[in-house]
Amino acid sequence: MKAQIEVRNLSLAYRGNLALKDIGVDIPEKQVTAIIGPSGCGKSSLLRCLNRMIDLIPGTKVRGKVTLDGEDIYGSRVDVMDLRKRVGMICQKPVPLPMSIYENVAFGPRLYGVHGKALKHAVERSLRSAGLWEEVKDRLKEPAIRLSIGQQQRLCLARGLAVEPEVLLFDEPTSSLDPVSARHVEQQVAELKRDYTVVIVTHDLHQAKRVADHVMFLYLGELIENGTTTQVFESPQDYWTRMYVAGAGI
Amino acid sequence: MKRRISEYIFIGLTTAATVIVAGCLIAILAAVAIKGLPALKWSMITQSPTGGYYLGGGGGIANAIVGSLYLGLGATALALVISLPTCLYLRVYLKKGRCASWIRLSLDVLWGVPSIVFGAFGFTIMVLLGLRASLLAGIITVALFELPIMIRAMDEVLTMVPSELEEAAYALGATRFETGARVVLRQALPGLVTGILLAFGRGIGDAASVLFTAGFTDNIPCSLLEPAATLPLAIFFHLGTPFEEVHQRAYASALILTILVLLASTLARVFATRFSKHTWR
Ligand SMILES: Nc1ncnc2c1ncn2[C@@H]1O[C@H](COP(=O)(O)OP(=O)(O)O)[C@@H](O)[C@H]1O
Ligand SMILES: [Mg+2]
Numbered sequence: 001m002k003a004q005i006e007v008r009n010l011s012l013a014y015r016g017n018l019a020l021k022d023i024g025v026d027i028p029e030k031q032v033t034a035i036i037g038p039s040g041c042g043k044s045s046l047l048r049c050l051n052r053m054i055d056l057i058p059g060t061k062v063r064g065k066v067t068l069d070g071e072d073i074y075g076s077r078v079d080v081m082d083l084r085k086r087v088g089m090i091c092q093k094p095v096p097l098p099m100s101i102y103e104n105v106a107f108g109p110r111l112y113g114v115h116g117k118a119l120k121h122a123v124e125r126s127l128r129s130a131g132l133w134e135e136v137k138d139r140l141k142e143p144a145i146r147l148s149i150g151q152q153q154r155l156c157l158a159r160g161l162a163v164e165p166e167v168l169l170f171d172e173p174t175s176s177l178d179p180v181s182a183r184h185v186e187q188q189v190a191e192l193k194r195d196y197t198v199v200i201v202t203h204d205l206h207q208a209k210r211v212a213d214h215v216m217f218l219y220l221g222e223l224i225e226n227g228t229t230t231q232v233f234e235s236p237q238d239y240w241t242r243m244y245v246a247g248a249g250i
Numbered sequence: 251m252k253r254r255i256s257e258y259i260f261i262g263l264t265t266a267a268t269v270i271v272a273g274c275l276i277a278i279l280a281a282v283a284i285k286g287l288p289a290l291k292w293s294m295i296t297q298s299p300t301g302g303y304y305l306g307g308g309g310g311i312a313n314a315i316v317g318s319l320y321l322g323l324g325a326t327a328l329a330l331v332i333s334l335p336t337c338l339y340l341r342v343y344l345k346k347g348r349c350a351s352w353i354r355l356s357l358d359v360l361w362g363v364p365s366i367v368f369g370a371f372g373f374t375i376m377v378l379l380g381l382r383a384s385l386l387a388g389i390i391t392v393a394l395f396e397l398p399i400m401i402r403a404m405d406e407v408l409t410m411v412p413s414e415l416e417e418a419a420y421a422l423g424a425t426r427f428e429t430g431a432r433v434v435l436r437q438a439l440p441g442l443v444t445g446i447l448l449a450f451g452r453g454i455g456d457a458a459s460v461l462f463t464a465g466f467t468d469n470i471p472c473s474l475l476e477p478a479a480t481l482p483l484a485i486f487f488h489l490g491t492p493f494e495e496v497h498q499r500a501y502a503s504a505l506i507l508t509i510l511v512l513l514a515s516t517l518a519r520v521f522a523t524r525f526s527k528h529t530w531r
Contacts, residue, residue: 107422
């Protein structure tokens with residue numbers, strides 16, 4: 001199985017406070033990798049290192065190496081905007097842009113000069129892959145903020161898909177949704193692995209079991225355990241992993 | 251019981267303060283309307299002063315109305331062209347750093363500078379450049395006077411734009427410029443309109459900054475280099491005469507100025523709500 005992203009000796013500090021320590025992991029192509037761990041262990045930080053959204057926080061220092069398709073994403077010749085187009089990110093809270101449903105999805109492709117018929121197709125295709133097309137096809141001109149929160153999250157997914165990324169990063173995409181919408185978004189995520197490499201941060205162990213092929217367990221900024229979902233959940237090697245997957249609050 | 255009493259005192263004081271503020275506003279509007287309405291004739295709006303206007307003769311203040319509108323719109327447009335990039339720079343590039351707080355502090359100081367100082371500054375520059383008192387000199391001076399007001403008002407609004415929104419745009423590979431112009435500004439639009447309006451209101455109503463710079467004339471200016479009359483100065487000149495009849499015209503002029511500002515706010519509000527249907531929260 002091919003690794004699309006390789007993380008080697010990755011450390012991250014926020015103004016001198018170490019948040020990630022010497023992480024090394026391979027993220028396989030066209031599979032779902034879940035990052036689990038207690039709150040504050042560095043899950044979001046790790047995710048943000050993968051598309052350099054971490055650069056936006058002042059005072060952060062990244063050491064080590066992250067490669068995407070063999071190319072170092074922290075290399076000096078890397079175009080960060082292009083990297084973020086290739087590695088999309090969907091956040092915890094749905095954040096519709098202040099424009100219509102259509103314009104939200106069209107925002108990304110527009111940046112890259114897509115327009116006219118091609119743009120329309122891109123919008124429809126993305127909304128379909130996000131499982132939202134049927135619900136919004138007659139109200140594309142309406143403000144995106146009028147959608148329900150679950151629909152908004154799928155809209156954010158559609159917006160991320162519209163720029164045709166290779167990798168999708170999800171940071172607890174269902175944690176601010178009601179159970180029904182959460183299930184809906186989760187199903188959509190599971191279907192995406194046919195076409196995309198997916199990394200999903202979740203604090204919901206059941207969700208990790210349902211959607212993930214691989215699981216990484218982070219604790220206090222360190223990668224404690226890493227393997228297939230079955231391995232990590234059924235025969236964890238590490239003491240802390242065993243405690244965590246057993247549901248003991250650590 | 252003690253807590254009950256302090257609660258009553260608190261409610262009493264806050265209510266009194268609110269009533270006083272609202273009462274002042276109503277009193278001002280009422281005084282201007284009651285004193286001004288009788289003198290407000292159609293000819294005041296449509297005609298420029300004739301020879302004996304300020305002695306009680308015929309004519310009107312069309313020159314000052316048009317002059318003020320030219321000046322207010324021109325200055326606000328000029329101030330906007332400078333404010334918008336400045337605010338974006340503050341919000342998107344400098345954020346909350348030390349440099350940004352210095353800039354904000356100096357703008358606050360500038361906001362507090364009396365407009366007569368801007369007038370004197372504008373006059374100095376005018377003399378240096380060899381300009382006469384003119385619409386152009388007035389526009390530049392009033393724009394300078396409006397700048398800190400506009401920038402700080404807009405800056406407050408832009409600071410309120412949630413950073414998640416910016417991140418959403420960055421995550422799609424947008425540059426800072428694209429994020430600022432297409433997302434942050436769009437979200438802040440209704441508030442920005444309010445900021446522009448605030449500056450416009452202050453600019454069009456200010457007398458001291460145009461006293462030396464825009465001059466005064468009985469004609470409607472036909473070019474930027476001609477002097478221009480303004481409503482605040484017209485009011486001042488009306489009140490400076492010894493005639494009761496002319497004093498009444500001062501109130502009529504004040505009424506016209508007030509209506510202009512109210513009209514501008516209403517229009518801007520309508521415009522802003524049309525765009526705010528997309529904005530968050
Ligand atoms: N912007 C930031 N500035 C400083 N420290 C931060 C910042 N974001 C996260 N941290 C710290 O980094 C650690 C990991 O945080 P995070 O990656 O958000 O954890 P998780 O997503 O697993 O809850 C925490 O100790 C947190 O306090
Ligand atoms: Mg997190």
